[in-house]
Amino acid sequence: xxxxxKDVANRAGVSAATVSRVLNKTHFISEATSKRVxxxxxxxxxxxxxxxxxLATGQSDLFGLVISEIANPYFSEVIRGFQAxxxxxxxxxxxxxxxxxxxxxxxxxxxxxESDARGVAxxxxxxxxxTTSTLTESGVGVVFCNFYSPRKLVSNITIxxxxxxxxxxxxxxALGHRRAAVIAGPETNGTxxxxxxxxxxxxxxxNMAPFPVTHCDYRVDAGASAVRDILSVTDIPTVIFCGSDLxxxxxxxALEEAGVKIPEDVSVVxxxxxxxxxxxxxxxxxxxxPRELLGVTAFNxxxxxxxxxxxxxxxYTLETELAVRASTGPARKxxxxxxxxxxxxxxxx
Amino acid sequence: xxxxxKDVANRAGVSAATVSRVLNKTHFISEATSKRVxxxxxxxxxxxxxxxxxLATGQSDLFGLVISEIANPYFSEVIRGFQAxxxxxxxxxxxxxxxxxxxxxxxxxxxxxESDARGVAxxxxxxxxxTTSTLTESGVGVVFCNFYSPRKLVSNITIxxxxxxxxxxxxxxALGHRRAAVIAGPETNGTxxxxxxxxxxxxxxxNMAPFPVTHCDYRVDAGASAVRDILSVTDIPTVIFCGSDLxxxxxxxALEEAGVKIPEDVSVVxxxxxxxxxxxxxxxxxxxxPRELLGVTAFNxxxxxxxxxxxxxxxYTLETELAVRASTGPARKxxxxxxxxxxxxxxxx
DNA sequence: AAGACGTAAACAATCGCTTGTCTCGCACAC
DNA sequence: GTGTGCGAGACAAGCGATTGTTTACGTCTT
Numbered sequence: 001x002x003x004x005x006k007d008v009a010n011r012a013g014v015s016a017a018t019v020s021r022v023l024n025k026t027h028f029i030s031e032a033t034s035k036r037v038x039x040x041x042x043x044x045x046x047x048x049x050x051x052x053x054x055l056a057t058g059q060s061d062l063f064g065l066v067i068s069e070i071a072n073p074y075f076s077e078v079i080r081g082f083q084a085x086x087x088x089x090x091x092x093x094x095x096x097x098x099x100x101x102x103x104x105x106x107x108x109x110x111x112x113x114e115s116d117a118r119g120v121a122x123x124x125x126x127x128x129x130x131t132t133s134t135l136t137e138s139g140v141g142v143v144f145c146n147f148y149s150p151r152k153l154v155s156n157i158t159i160x161x162x163x164x165x166x167x168x169x170x171x172x173x174a175l176g177h178r179r180a181a182v183i184a185g186p187e188t189n190g191t192x193x194x195x196x197x198x199x200x201x202x203x204x205x206x207n208m209a210p211f212p213v214t215h216c217d218y219r220v221d222a223g224a225s226a227v228r229d230i231l232s233v234t235d236i237p238t239v240i241f242c243g244s245d246l247x248x249x250x251x252x253x254a255l256e257e258a259g260v261k262i263p264e265d266v267s268v269v270x271x272x273x274x275x276x277x278x279x280x281x282x283x284x285x286x287x288x289x290p291r292e293l294l295g296v297t298a299f300n301x302x303x304x305x306x307x308x309x310x311x312x313x314x315x316y317t318l319e320t321e322l323a324v325r326a327s328t329g330p331a332r333k334x335x336x337x338x339x340x341x342x343x344x345x346x347x348x349x
Numbered sequence: 350x351x352x353x354x355k356d357v358a359n360r361a362g363v364s365a366a367t368v369s370r371v372l373n374k375t376h377f378i379s380e381a382t383s384k385r386v387x388x389x390x391x392x393x394x395x396x397x398x399x400x401x402x403x404l405a406t407g408q409s410d411l412f413g414l415v416i417s418e419i420a421n422p423y424f425s426e427v428i429r430g431f432q433a434x435x436x437x438x439x440x441x442x443x444x445x446x447x448x449x450x451x452x453x454x455x456x457x458x459x460x461x462x463e464s465d466a467r468g469v470a471x472x473x474x475x476x477x478x479x480t481t482s483t484l485t486e487s488g489v490g491v492v493f494c495n496f497y498s499p500r501k502l503v504s505n506i507t508i509x510x511x512x513x514x515x516x517x518x519x520x521x522x523a524l525g526h527r528r529a530a531v532i533a534g535p536e537t538n539g540t541x542x543x544x545x546x547x548x549x550x551x552x553x554x555x556n557m558a559p560f561p562v563t564h565c566d567y568r569v570d571a572g573a574s575a576v577r578d579i580l581s582v583t584d585i586p587t588v589i590f591c592g593s594d595l596x597x598x599x600x601x602x603a604l605e606e607a608g609v610k611i612p613e614d615v616s617v618v619x620x621x622x623x624x625x626x627x628x629x630x631x632x633x634x635x636x637x638x639p640r641e642l643l644g645v646t647a648f649n650x651x652x653x654x655x656x657x658x659x660x661x662x663x664x665y666t667l668e669t670e671l672a673v674r675a676s677t678g679p680a681r682k683x684x685x686x687x688x689x690x691x692x693x694x695x696x697x698x
Numbered sequence: 699a700a701g702a703c704g705t706a707a708a709c710a711a712t713c714g715c716t717t718g719t720c721t722c723g724c725a726c727a728c
Numbered sequence: 729g730t731g732t733g734c735g736a737g738a739c740a741a742g743c744g745a746t747t748g749t750t751t752a753c754g755t756c757t758t
Binding site: 370 | 713714715716717
């Protein structure tokens with residue numbers, strides 16, 4: 001049996017309104033009545049119906065978090081930070097993943113509007129303008145990562161990859177590296193392109209224009225074919241910059257199978273510092289992105305913005321830094337080349 | 350501006366009831382009217398208010414998924430399977446993680462009841478009886494994994510670890526291994542204890558009673574201290590069975606730092622087959638747990654159970670199987686022992 | 699002692715949607 | 729021509745909370 005506020009009211013001998021006021025502390029109620037009501041609540045094991053509440057108040061304790069892919073560990077900590085921040089303030093989180101599918105993104109956004117979410121953090125970069133305005137037009141606040149500039153109901157968090165990337169480049173330069181390669185994330189991904197640009201610019205600046213520059217998917221077998229390209233170069237680069245740790249791990253795997261030693265033959269640098277970067281063999285040198293902080297900042301940005309009268313968005317910046325581990329070492333002296341790329345092309349079983 | 354059903358009704362020149370019926374296809378409405386309504390919906394960009402709907406129907410399109418920890422990749426695919434199954438049927442998923450905290454578990458469950466969830470999949474094993482009945486008493490269906498037996502409103506999915514474990518034991522036995530060690534998950538975790546039991550029983554059966562048998566946390570630095578224990582044994586075991594892939598990866602990391610070669614010196618076997626098991630160096634031999642299927646099955650179990658008149662739960666079983674990779678090899682012939690355990694105790698930086 | 703005032707709680711409208719029931723109008727049958 | 733049946737929609741009563749307004753009852757003032 002599930003009881004309603006009226007049941008509680010009857011049992012306590014008061015009106016439903018009083019029960020509501022006791023529970024929400026929204027009006028002064030005498031100690032005695034209050035106690036009686038609370039007892040009744042306890043005895044009936046009463047739970048208020050959130051939907052009725054939301055309907056009556058027109059407010060929905062709900063925030064949305066849109067990500068691309070749940071299986072990507074990049075998002076795990078973002079989720080964690082966001083949820084933690086939201087729960088601390090008594091809000092619920094609806095987690096929605098788009099699986100990189102625009103149609104799905106659409107329906108996910110629709111769901112958010114229907115659910116009357118207060119705000120939404122969009123942590124995926126594959127979202128279009130129309131979809132965004134669907135949200136803002138319904139009065140839902142939005143915060144993006146590396147995307148769009150702030151305006152009414154829209155905030156932005158920018159991750160400053162440049163700093164970490166510069167550190168990384170200095171690090172490898174100091175180790176004597178001169179020939180670099182870059183394996184960036186998908187060309188359709190805005191953030192991946194940002195990172196790519198920052199890498200290319202930084203390397204060029206140090207007179208280390210990278211070759212080759214390739215792309216790969218964030219998902220499966222990340223980097224295997226990119227590695228093939230790299231190993232087919234006459235004189236193989238001494239260091240490879242990867243657009244994400246996931247890519248880097250795929251790359252290390254493929255390199256090792258091709259008989260390339262890390263870091264003796266080739267150094268590898270990742271981006272993100274996912275927890276597995278630490279457990280990788282060798283532990284991955286990577287550019288740390290404060291992902292949990294990203295989640296927390298995203299929530300705070302929404303919360304703050306929605307409290308403003310004009311609900312004007314703001315811009316936040318998060319810094320990155322280099323985490324040096326064992327996947328980078330002194331540049332090799334000898335020349336390294338593979339006559340054939342067969343061994344690299346061999347697929348992992 | 351956000352419109353209501355009445356606005357749509359006015360614009361289409363019909364009553365709100367008709368709009369509702371057109372939108373839900375719950376009553377035959379003439380083609381012409383239907384079209385007019387749909388047009389009005391489009392013109393106003395109308396979104397129905399889910400809370401009002403839920404209040405009116407008393408049904409909530411919401412399912413809950415309770416996990417321990419979002420950062421654990423074990424859960425990622427479970428989530429994915431569950432969400433996919435739910436969305437296919439038009440249901441929403443509220444993801445709740447307990448962070449292994451009983452208090453949090455309590456409040457999470459309360460939230461679920463308040464939100465009037467239809468069903469809840471509890472994929473964490475740290476939950477008590479009282480909390481469970483909170484759910485069932487409110488008419489919320491529950492499905493557990495490796496926990497509780499089916500009854501009204503309660504279903505169970507059992508993962509049959511034994512089969513995969515037997516395969517694994519046979520595999521290492523065939524490779525000549527005789528001395529094994531076991532590093533199980535936390536003693537407070539029911540599933541971890543199941544696995545431990547199955548391992549001990551299986552090994553004993555093959556006359557390979559493991560030594561030592563230790564425990565460790567699922568979380569941080571998994572296995573580092575356990576490795577210390579193992580390396581302090583006079584004649585180090587030739588194979589280590591780990592209670593999860595996460596532990597196995599921590600263990601491999603620690604072993605390698607202690608100068609132990611895998612699999613030449615020691616073989617390692619994990620459980621779960623998380624995606625990183627594949628990228629580990631060496632790729633991890635592990636017992637595959639069908640996690641995405643677990644998620645899907647959990648949802649289906651709920652869905653099915655709730656459609657039953659008596660809403661009686663059922664029991665499902667999922668099988669495991671061995672995935673052989675490179676972390677297991679022929680047992681070493683020579684004796685291996687560390688005089689001091691310093692190198693093993695050295696913490697990773 | 700009568701009015702003013704403050705406090706504590708009840709009343710009742712409302713949120714937006716669903717759904718059982720009723721009405722209206724028309725076609726068909728006898 | 730009246731009765732019957734039926735299709736298409738309107739009406740209105742909820743769902744369970746919140747909240748502005750009102751009421752009842754003391755107490756304080758003068």
